[in-house]
Amino acid sequence: MKKILSGLAALCLGATMATAALAQEEAHNEANPTHFPIHRPAELDWSFAGPLGRYDKGQLQRGLKVYKEVCSACHSLRLVSFRNLEDLGYSAEQVRALAAEYEVTDGPNADGEMFTRAALPSDHFPSPYPNDEAASAANNGAAPPDLSLMAKARTVERGFPRFVFDVFTQYAEGGPDYIHALLTGYEETPPEGMEVAEGTHYNPYFIAGKSLAMPQPISADQVTYEDGSPQTIDQYSRDVSAFLMWAAEPHLDERKMIGFRVIIFLMLFIGLLWMTKRKVWAGVAH
Amino acid sequence: MSGGHSTYTPTTGIGRWIDARMPLPRLMHDSFISYPTPRNLNYAYTFGGILSIMLVVQILTGVVLAMHYTASTLLAFDSVEKIMRDVNSGWLLRYLHSNGASMFFFAVFIHIFRGLYYGSYKAPRELLWILGCIILLLMMAAGFMGYVLPWGQMSFWGATVITGFFTAIPLAGEWVQQLLLGGFAVDNPTLNRFFSLHYLIPFMIAGVVVLHIWALHVTGQTNPTGIEVKSKTDTIPFTPYATVKDALGMVVFFLLFAYFVFYLPNFLGHPDNYIVANPLKTPAHIVPEWYFLPFYAILRAITFNIGPIDSKLGGVLAMFGAIAVLFFVPWLDTSKVRSAVYRPWYKLFFWLFVVDSILLGWLGSRPAEPPYVVMAQLATLYYFGFFLVIMPVLGLIETPRRLPNSITEAVLAKNHGSAAAHPAGAAAAPETKA
Ligand code: HEM
Numbered sequence: 001m002k003k004i005l006s007g008l009a010a011l012c013l014g015a016t017m018a019t020a021a022l023a024q025e026e027a028h029n030e031a032n033p034t035h036f037p038i039h040r041p042a043e044l045d046w047s048f049a050g051p052l053g054r055y056d057k058g059q060l061q062r063g064l065k066v067y068k069e070v071c072s073a074c075h076s077l078r079l080v081s082f083r084n085l086e087d088l089g090y091s092a093e094q095v096r097a098l099a100a101e102y103e104v105t106d107g108p109n110a111d112g113e114m115f116t117r118a119a120l121p122s123d124h125f126p127s128p129y130p131n132d133e134a135a136s137a138a139n140n141g142a143a144p145p146d147l148s149l150m151a152k153a154r155t156v157e158r159g160f161p162r163f164v165f166d167v168f169t170q171y172a173e174g175g176p177d178y179i180h181a182l183l184t185g186y187e188e189t190p191p192e193g194m195e196v197a198e199g200t201h202y203n204p205y206f207i208a209g210k211s212l213a214m215p216q217p218i219s220a221d222q223v224t225y226e227d228g229s230p231q232t233i234d235q236y237s238r239d240v241s242a243f244l245m246w247a248a249e250p251h252l253d254e255r256k257m258i259g260f261r262v263i264i265f266l267m268l269f270i271g272l273l274w275m276t277k278r279k280v281w282a283g284v285a286h
Numbered sequence: 287m288s289g290g291h292s293t294y295t296p297t298t299g300i301g302r303w304i305d306a307r308m309p310l311p312r313l314m315h316d317s318f319i320s321y322p323t324p325r326n327l328n329y330a331y332t333f334g335g336i337l338s339i340m341l342v343v344q345i346l347t348g349v350v351l352a353m354h355y356t357a358s359t360l361l362a363f364d365s366v367e368k369i370m371r372d373v374n375s376g377w378l379l380r381y382l383h384s385n386g387a388s389m390f391f392f393a394v395f396i397h398i399f400r401g402l403y404y405g406s407y408k409a410p411r412e413l414l415w416i417l418g419c420i421i422l423l424l425m426m427a428a429g430f431m432g433y434v435l436p437w438g439q440m441s442f443w444g445a446t447v448i449t450g451f452f453t454a455i456p457l458a459g460e461w462v463q464q465l466l467l468g469g470f471a472v473d474n475p476t477l478n479r480f481f482s483l484h485y486l487i488p489f490m491i492a493g494v495v496v497l498h499i500w501a502l503h504v505t506g507q508t509n510p511t512g513i514e515v516k517s518k519t520d521t522i523p524f525t526p527y528a529t530v531k532d533a534l535g536m537v538v539f540f541l542l543f544a545y546f547v548f549y550l551p552n553f554l555g556h557p558d559n560y561i562v563a564n565p566l567k568t569p570a571h572i573v574p575e576w577y578f579l580p581f582y583a584i585l586r587a588i589t590f591n592i593g594p595i596d597s598k599l600g601g602v603l604a605m606f607g608a609i610a611v612l613f614f615v616p617w618l619d620t621s622k623v624r625s626a627v628y629r630p631w632y633k634l635f636f637w638l639f640v641v642d643s644i645l646l647g648w649l650g651s652r653p654a655e656p657p658y659v660v661m662a663q664l665a666t667l668y669y670f671g672f673f674l675v676i677m678p679v680l681g682l683i684e685t686p687r688r689l690p691n692s693i694t695e696a697v698l699a700k701n702h703g704s705a706a707a708h709p710a711g712a713a714a715a716p717e718t719k720a
C-alpha cells in the first residue's frame with residue numbers, strides 16, 4: 001500500500017515538474033520575438049563569485065577608468081561618492097586629485113548666488129545632465145539610467161529548474177553577466193524581416209525588447225590600460241561590469257568574509273549542540 | 287499557565303518575596319523548565335521556537351533600521367541605500383531584516399504544514415489553531431507593508447496592485463482603498479501610514495503569540511502519534527530535553543538564514559526593487575514577494591464570472607478564501623484519528639497538497655498566459671478540494687491503521703523496548719560520555 005501511494009505521489013510530482021519545465025519553452029519567432037532577452041547572457045567567471053569571492057582591485061580600477069572615460073558621458077553614478085574609491089586601493093591623496101577633476105554646483109553663497117567648484121572626496125559623482133528631461137532629450141527620448149545599482153537591478157529570469165540549482169551553486173552574478181552581455185551584444189545583425197525602431201540599436205541581450213536607445217558605447221582600444229590587460233570590448237565590458245557590481249554592493253568583500261566565519265562558527269556550534277542533545281537524550285526512548 | 291504542575295520552590299529570600307507578590311519567576315519556571323512535553327516530539331515541532339526567535343530578530347533589526355530610515359517618497363529609497371552603504375553594518379541589518387522576513391514565512395509554512403499533518407487543530411486545540419491563523423494574517427500585513435518601505439519599483443507597483451483588490455468589494459470598495467492609501471493613489475500618505483503600521487503590527491503579533499502559547503500550555507502539545515498524554519511516562523520536562531532539541535533546531539535554521547544573508551542576500555527579492563519607484567513606468571511583470579505567490583496564483587486563476595460575481599471580485603474572494611478556509615479546518619476534518627501517521631489516504635492527499643502549494647507558488651511568478659492559467663486553475667481546484675471535500679469526506683470513509691494505546695507504548699514499540707521507560711535514570715547517568 002505504502003509503495004503504491006508513494007509511487008503515485010512521485011508520479012504526480014514528476015508530471016508536474018516536466019510540465020513546468022516544458023511550459024517555459026515558448027514557441028520562437030525569429031523576426032517577431034515576444035520574450036526578451038532573445039539570448040540568455042553567458043555565465044562568466046567573476047573573482048567575487050562564490051563563498052570566498054573577493055573583488056579584484058586591479059579590475060575595479062580598470063572598470064572605473066572605463067566608466068570615467070566612456071559611460072559617464074551619459075550615465076550618472078549618483079550613489080557613489082569619491083571617498084568610496086579608496087576601496088579600490090587608491091590613497092586619500094589620489095582620491096582628492098581624482099575628485100578635483102570634476103566640477104559640482106554648490107551654494108548659495110553669502111550673496112545668494114549658486115557657484116561651481118572642484119569636487120571634494122565627500123561629493124558624489126555628478127550627473128552628466130542637469131535633469132532627466134535634458135537626459136531624454138539628448139538620447140532620443142530614453143534617459144540613460146543611473147548606474148549605481150544597475151548590477152543589482154537587472155537579472156535575466158533564470159526559470160525552473162535553474163533557479164533551484166542557483167541556491168546550491170550560489171549564483172548571484174546575474175547583474176554583471178547581464179551588463180557584460182549587453183555591452184558585447186551589438187555585433188549581431190538583426191534577423192531577416194525584423195523591424196528595428198528608428199534611433200534604437202538591435203541587441204539580442206537587451207532585457208526589455210529587441211533594441212535599445214544606447215548605441216554600441218565602446219570600441220576596441222578606446223581606453224588605454226596601463227597594466228597590459230587586453231584593450232578589447234570583451235575585457236572593457238568585464239571590467240566595467242565588475243566595477244558596477246562594486247558600485248552596487250560595496251560591502252561584498254566584508255559580507256563574504258564575515259559570512260564565512262559565521263558559517264564556520266554555526267557549524268561548530270551545531271556539532272556541540274548535537275553532542276549535548278545526544279547525551280541529554282541518551283537512554284530516553286523517543 | 288502554571289496549572290496543576292507547578293514544582294517551583296524559590297530557594298532564596300528574595301525569590302520567596304517576589305513569588306508571594308508577583309510570581310513571574312514561577313510562571314517562567316513552569317512554562318520553560320518543568321513544563322511537561324511529550325517525549326516523542328520530532329524536529330517538525332521545533333518550528334514554534336524558531337518562529338519566536340525570528341520575531342525577535344525582526345523586531346530588533348527593524349527597530350535599528352527605523353533609526354536610519356526616512357518614510358518620505360523623496361527620501362525613502364536613498365535612506366535605505368544610505369543604510370546599505372554608510373551606516374556601520376547597515377548592510378547586515380538590512381539583509382538580516384529582508385531575508386529574516388522570508389525565513390519567518392518559510393518557518394511559518396512548515397509550522398502550518400506540521401499542524402495539518404499531525405492534526406494539531408483538532409479538539410481541544412481549535413482556539414490555539416485559530417490564534418495561529420490570526421498570526422499568519424498579521425504577518426502577511428507586516429510583510430506586505432514592509433516591502434513597500436524601500437520604495438522601489440516593486441514596492442510601489444505591488445502596493446498599487448494589492449490595494450487595488452479592495453475596490454472589488456461591492457459598495458465599500460472605493461472607500462476602503464482610499465482609507466488604506468490615504469488618497470487616490472499610492473503616494474506619500476500611503477508610505478507614512480504603512481511605516482506606522484509596519485512598526486505596530488509586529489508588536490500586535492507578539493501579543494497574539496502570548497495568547498497562542500498560553501492556549502498551548504493549557505492543552506499541551508500534540509505529538510506525532512496524535513494520542514493525548516495519559517500518564518507521567520508519556521512526558522519529559524521541557525528543560526533540558528525540549529530546550530536542547532529546540533536550540534539545535536534553531537541553530538540549524540540560523541545556518542540556512544546565514545547562508546542567504548551572506549551569500550544570496552538578494553536571491554529572494556526582486557531586482558526591480560533596486561530601481562526607484564516611478565509612478566509613470568509600469569514594470570513588465572508585477573510580482574509580490576515569494577511568500578505571497580501561492581495566493582497571488584489563486585487570485586489570478588479566477589478568470590471567469592460566476593453568476594453575479596465578476597472575475598475580479600471572484601479572484602479576491604478566492605484569495606481571501608484560501609486563508610479564511612484555514613480558520614475552519616478544525617471542523618472540516620471529520621476524522622476521529624488525529625495524526626496522518628495512522629491515516630494512509632490522508633497522508634497521500636496531504637503530500638499532494640504540499641506539492642500543490644509549491645506549484646501554486648511557482649505559477650504565481652509566471653505571467654498570466656497559457657498554459658499557466660489552466661495549471662493555476664487546476665491547482666486552485668485541488669487547494670480548495672483538499673479542505674472542502676477531501677478533509678470532510680475522507681474522515682468518514684477512511685480506515686485508519688491501528689493506534690497504539692499510549693505514547694509510551696508507541697515509543698517502546700519503536701525502540702523494541704530496549705531503552706529505559708522513564709527518563710529519570712537518563713538525566714542522572716554520569717557514566718555516558720559525550
Ligand atoms: C513581523 C515582523 C516583521 C516583518 C515580517 C517585516 C518585514 C519587512 C520587509 C519584508 C521589509 C522590506 C525589506 C526590503 O526589501 O528591504 C521590511 C522593511 C523594513 N522594516 Fe520590517 N518587518 C518586521 C518587523 C519590523 C519592525 C518591528 C520594525 C521597526 C520597529 C521594522 C522596520 C522596518 C524598516 C524601517 C524597513 C525599511 C528598511 C528596509 O527596507 O530594509 N520591521 N520589513
